[in-house]
Amino acid sequence: LYCTAIGxxxxxxxxxxxxxxxYHKAAxxxxxxQDVESMLNHHLTxxxxxxxxxxxxHQIHVSLPINQFLNAAVDPNFK
Incomplete structure (x- = not known):
């Protein structure tokens, strides 16, 4: 976690x-x-x-832990 935070x-x-x-050197x-196509490509990218x-x-922080619970036969909604 520490290495990820530094990265x-x-x-x-x-x-x-x-x-x-x-925005300052290569504005x-x-x-x-005024060219709509280049602006559209830029914003869509x-x-x-x-x-x-x-x-x-989402895959890493939500789906992976839920799948690990399901593989271990643990119900994540159990109260």
Missing amino acids: ALVFAALMLFAGWFH PKLAWF GLLGLGSLSWAG
Whole structure:
């Protein structure tokens, strides 16, 4: 868990730098914002990427533990 947290911190710092670079050093020109197809591709890529990331998180944090309970014949809804 500690190594994962350190890796996430490094990745967050990398993304922070990438965001700064994207908006300050290599800022998109006005013509790019007027081209609907490139804007659509850009936003769909981000949306599908985040959806994929959230699905992977769901698989790891929700489905895996429930499947381990079911394989062990334990009812997770038992009170």
